[in-house]
Amino acid sequence: xxxxxxxxxxxxxxxxxxxxxxxxxxxxxxxxxxxxxxxxxxxxxxxxxxxxxxxxxxxxxxxxxxxxxxxxxxxxxxxxxxxxxxxxxxxxxxxxxxxxxxxxxxxxxxxxxxxxxxxxxxxxxxxxxxxxxxxxxxxxxxxxxxx
Amino acid sequence: xxxxxxxxxxxxxxxxxxxxxxxxxxxxxxxxxxxxxxxxxxxxxxxxxxxxxxxxxxxxxxxxxxxxxxxxxxxxxxxxxxxxxxxxxxxxxxxxxxxxxxxxxxxxxxxxxxxxxxxxxxxxxxxxxxxx
Numbered sequence: 001x002x003x004x005x006x007x008x009x010x011x012x013x014x015x016x017x018x019x020x021x022x023x024x025x026x027x028x029x030x031x032x033x034x035x036x037x038x039x040x041x042x043x044x045x046x047x048x049x050x051x052x053x054x055x056x057x058x059x060x061x062x063x064x065x066x067x068x069x070x071x072x073x074x075x076x077x078x079x080x081x082x083x084x085x086x087x088x089x090x091x092x093x094x095x096x097x098x099x100x101x102x103x104x105x106x107x108x109x110x111x112x113x114x115x116x117x118x119x120x121x122x123x124x125x126x127x128x129x130x131x132x133x134x135x136x137x138x139x140x141x142x143x144x145x146x147x
Numbered sequence: 148x149x150x151x152x153x154x155x156x157x158x159x160x161x162x163x164x165x166x167x168x169x170x171x172x173x174x175x176x177x178x179x180x181x182x183x184x185x186x187x188x189x190x191x192x193x194x195x196x197x198x199x200x201x202x203x204x205x206x207x208x209x210x211x212x213x214x215x216x217x218x219x220x221x222x223x224x225x226x227x228x229x230x231x232x233x234x235x236x237x238x239x240x241x242x243x244x245x246x247x248x249x250x251x252x253x254x255x256x257x258x259x260x261x262x263x264x265x266x267x268x269x270x271x272x273x274x275x276x277x278x279x
Contacts, residue, residue: 043154043230047223054223058155058193058230060257085189087180094179098191125193125257 041103042078042127051133053109060125061098067122069129071115076131079104112137158236171233175211175259179239186245186263192235193257200254202261204247210238211259244268 042057055076059067067080084100087093112134120129158174166172175190188211192200195213203210213235246266253260 044227045225045229046227047220048226049220049223052223053226054220058257060191060193062256085178085180088182091180091182091187094181094186096178096180097176098178098189099176122256124196125191 040105041099042105044105044107046107046109051111051138053111053131053133055107055129055131057127058125059122059127062122062125064122067120067127069118069120071113071118071131074110074112075106075108076113076118076129077104077106078127078129155230166234168234170217171231172236173231173233174237175213175235177237184265186241186265188239188259188261188263190235190237190259190261191257192254192259194232195235195254195257195259197254200252200259202250202252204241204245204250207240207243208238209241209263210236211261212236213259 042059045056047054047056055078057078059080059082062080062082066082067078070077079102081102082100109131114132114134117132118130120127122128156174156176158172175192177191178187178189180187188209190211192211192213194215199214199216201212201214203212215232215234217232241263244265246264249264251262251264
């Protein structure tokens with residue numbers, strides 16, 4: 001508590017810093033909605049457990065063989081494509097909202113990945129990739145000897 | 148993907164009604180196209196299968212709903228979150244020309260495909276316009 005109060009008093013209230021903070025916040029908000037800066041696809045959730053990470057992504061309607069996962073060091077790249085439905089002659093769209101085409105996305109994890117042990121499953125349109133931490137990257141516990 | 152608008156959209160519930168389950172509800176993205184003898188509806192609903200998807204046609208309102216179980220993973224903690232999970236719901240008004248008894252639905256890889264056949268009556272009613 002003391003240190004927090006000290007910091008605020010010490011630096012004083014600076015309106016220009018407040019404005020700068022607000023500007024940053026606005027930029028961040030607009031960056032997500034502006035049409036020229038599309039969000040990365042697919043959206044991913046990352047789950048962690050001890051020495052594993054699990055990446056999930058919603059990718060409905062893709063053939064598992066059209067998905068490609070590669071791992072180098074601490075980076076995992078997911079790429080794939082979804083075929084658009086081909087309409088027959090005489091058929092016409094009332095609305096078309098589902099996307100199609102190719103995508104690729106790379107995520108970096110805070111540790112090196114054991115490439116041989118990466119596994120993935122695709123169920124009900126959701127991809128789940130398990131990324132175990134590399135053995136040599138795991139923290140070593142050091143015993144402290146006491147006399 | 149070619150479509151840059153890739154984020155999930157939350158569904159709008161009709162004014163005055165609330166769902167009993169306090170879960171997020173998303174509006175699935177759909178393609179609807181018309182063939183000669185049927186209207187086809189394709190909806191992206193990742194997380195649903197044939198047991199959890201529900202289709203109703205009441206009067207002329209077609210409603211598709213899908214229940215998605217929370218994806219809490221045993222022993223795992225969510226560290227980084229870009230998309231939410233929740234149920235799906237979306238309604239469309241369809242014209243009377245649908246043959247209700249022959250509606251077909253399949254779900255594969257989180258994609259629902261609905262075939263809404265046009266009724267014989269309507270098909271027969273079609274009038275050809277000739278150019279003079």
